[in-house]
Amino acid sequence: MQPDPWTHCHYCGAPLVEFHDHQRPRQRCSRCGQILYRNPVPAAGCVVVQHGAVLLVQRRRPPFPGHWHFPSGFVEYDEDIEAAAVRETYEETGLVVEPRSIFGAYSYFDDPRKNGIIILFHAEVVGGTLRPGDDAAAADFFPPDRLPQPLCFAAHIRALREWIERG
Numbered sequence: 009m010q011p012d013p014w015t016h017c018h019y020c021g022a023p024l025v026e027f028h029d030h031q032r033p034r035q036r037c038s039r040c041g042q043i044l045y046r047n048p049v050p051a052a053g054c055v056v057v058q059h060g061a062v063l064l065v066q067r068r069r070p071p072f073p074g075h076w077h078f079p080s081g082f083v084e085y086d087e088d089i090e091a092a093a094v095r096e097t098y099e100e101t102g103l104v105v106e107p108r109s110i111f112g113a114y115s116y117f118d119d120p121r122k123n124g125i126i127i128l129f130h131a132e133v134v135g136g137t138l139r140p141g142d143d144a145a146a147a148d149f150f151p152p153d154r155l156p157q158p159l160c161f162a163a164h165i166r167a168l169r170e171w172i173e174r175g
């Protein structure tokens with residue numbers, strides 16, 4: 009996804025000009041000269057499995073309301089990535105989890121808000137009670153042969169396929 013170009017410098021507020029930096033279009037401030045690099049944003053989430061069933065949440069809000077994916081979300085600027093995975097899982101499912109290892113890392117280009125990178129952690133439930141949070145319409149565990157539909161986000165769908173293949 010190619011985002012809308014920015015219009016003003018994030019540092020001094022002056023208008024931006026486009027230029028080419030080794031073939032790649034970038035934007036630079038017309039006053040202070042800062043180049044505004046646009047980078048993928050990090051997201052974090054958890055793969056939580058109990059009795060062979062995986063924890064998924066159903067979106068309440070756009071994009072893709074009604075679709076299912078792993079509990080996950082954007083990492084705050086001053087937040088540790090594992091802490092973000094734990095926080096998002098708690099906010100969306102009510103479950104307190106502890107990350108154990110990295111399940112996988114995936115680039116994504118199909119979120120209309122931002123391109124990014126998601127890191128999914130294997131995590132175990134250590135507390136809490138399963139209930140959908142504010143951002144989620146539903147949260148539940150699903151065995152691989154009874155996954156809910158529709159799913160969303162290519163990275164999540166790929167990770168789910170990998171989870172099934174790994175048995």
Ligand SMILES: [Zn+2]
Binds near residue numbers: 017020037039042
């Ligand atoms: Zn500037």
